[in-house]
Amino acid sequence: MADSYHHGNLRQALIDAGIKIINESGEESLSLRKVAAECNVSHAAPYAHFKSKEELIDAIKSNVTDQFMEELEAAVSDKATAEEAIIAMGRTYLTFFSRNPDYFVFLFGKQNINAHLQMNKDYKNDYPPFALLKKMYKKYLEEKGIEKPFEEQEIDLIKIWAMVHGMASIACMKGVKSSFDWNDPDERLLV
Amino acid sequence: MADSYHHGNLRQALIDAGIKIINESGEESLSLRKVAAECNVSHAAPYAHFKSKEELIDAIKSNVTDQFMEELEAAVSDKATAEEAIIAMGRTYLTFFSRNPDYFVFLFGKQNINAHLQMNKDYKNDYPPFALLKKMYKKYLEEKGIEKPFEEQEIDLIKIWAMVHGMASIACMKGVKSSFDWNDPDERLLV
DNA sequence: TAATCCATGTTGACAATGTAAAGATTGAGG
DNA sequence: CCTCAATCTTTACATTGTCAACATGGATTA
Numbered sequence: 001m002a003d004s005y006h007h008g009n010l011r012q013a014l015i016d017a018g019i020k021i022i023n024e025s026g027e028e029s030l031s032l033r034k035v036a037a038e039c040n041v042s043h044a045a046p047y048a049h050f051k052s053k054e055e056l057i058d059a060i061k062s063n064v065t066d067q068f069m070e071e072l073e074a075a076v077s078d079k080a081t082a083e084e085a086i087i088a089m090g091r092t093y094l095t096f097f098s099r100n101p102d103y104f105v106f107l108f109g110k111q112n113i114n115a116h117l118q119m120n121k122d123y124k125n126d127y128p129p130f131a132l133l134k135k136m137y138k139k140y141l142e143e144k145g146i147e148k149p150f151e152e153q154e155i156d157l158i159k160i161w162a163m164v165h166g167m168a169s170i171a172c173m174k175g176v177k178s179s180f181d182w183n184d185p186d187e188r189l190l191v
Numbered sequence: 192m193a194d195s196y197h198h199g200n201l202r203q204a205l206i207d208a209g210i211k212i213i214n215e216s217g218e219e220s221l222s223l224r225k226v227a228a229e230c231n232v233s234h235a236a237p238y239a240h241f242k243s244k245e246e247l248i249d250a251i252k253s254n255v256t257d258q259f260m261e262e263l264e265a266a267v268s269d270k271a272t273a274e275e276a277i278i279a280m281g282r283t284y285l286t287f288f289s290r291n292p293d294y295f296v297f298l299f300g301k302q303n304i305n306a307h308l309q310m311n312k313d314y315k316n317d318y319p320p321f322a323l324l325k326k327m328y329k330k331y332l333e334e335k336g337i338e339k340p341f342e343e344q345e346i347d348l349i350k351i352w353a354m355v356h357g358m359a360s361i362a363c364m365k366g367v368k369s370s371f372d373w374n375d376p377d378e379r380l381l382v
Numbered sequence: 383t384a385a386t387c388c389a390t391g392t393t394g395a396c397a398a399t400g401t402a403a404a405g406a407t408t409g410a411g412g
Numbered sequence: 413c414c415t416c417a418a419t420c421t422t423t424a425c426a427t428t429g430t431c432a433a434c435a436t437g438g439a440t441t442a
Contacts, residue, residue: 047429158358198420
């Protein structure tokens, strides 16, 4: 099925090719035609799987988000307490985007997490990393026997996410000279 | 000079037209040719003032950043203490980007603050809002008579900026349902 | 089995866009 | 008045997203 008229699994191949191009030369240089060429397929072939370039990009975002979530869940899985898990999430958040700053721009650059959020029904209402944080936070409250009104909980959650996300943002900014190695677990900025 | 061969002040007119287009229909729809048309000028005229589309965009970013800085400095100017000034900066940061979420994406979306940072020599090393924060923070330490090693100071600064910037980021995310009104001064998330 | 259908790909076309090259226009300074 | 350099226009070309018409072939069904 490699050289037949029908590709076999073009949809995923297009997504993979897109990720490859973004990694190699950034999102701006990603064009539908290049992606198609990378898959040895005519320039209009993607339209059998995606209504537009944007839809392909949203699919790629979902893929990258899945990859991000895998790392977050792995970081959380082996922690004894929810408190440790939350801190591990923050470190993983920073490490992930320090390793691939382009992904930060790609995922949050246009700030519209709506589209690729809604194409994956598992996401329900919350953005997956936020949903995981919320889950861990509730576990944390239980473990500590803390009771808080809902509004205060939301404020806590936003503060945590804002801090970590803001640091990731700074870490990914080209042109910001920072003396920190965000990958270094000894850099205890978070606690 | 309105209808003569030479425009008179095309450079600034192009920048203004660019801002107008971004406000009306977003950055994606900004094209050099539209900007030129908006100024009643041929499509290649911008190349007399900017080497590329990117250079025009960087100039626009500088303009928007100047506008942002004006609000930050205004917020700081009438505060009695540095502590109040810093809090006011945070509120202004949130208010500014809550009012125009598109500016957040535009300024930080590509995460490369290097280019339009370096075209304005006044910026020196730091990104202007960060430079102002740094200045206020030093004043704060003086007023309180606090002495800290340089590294701890940097950590404090990054934490403050990360928190505020992260909240702005969340506030600007389309698709994140939030019960907060980031413009409401009663929402005391920051303190 | 053979006919049919539809998802999947191809080809060709078009408009919008960024950009370069060559030339026109004009105000400022010698 | 003349020249020159900055500014603007025209023309041209490659890239890109998208659409429409058509080709292919595996699966479904008569």
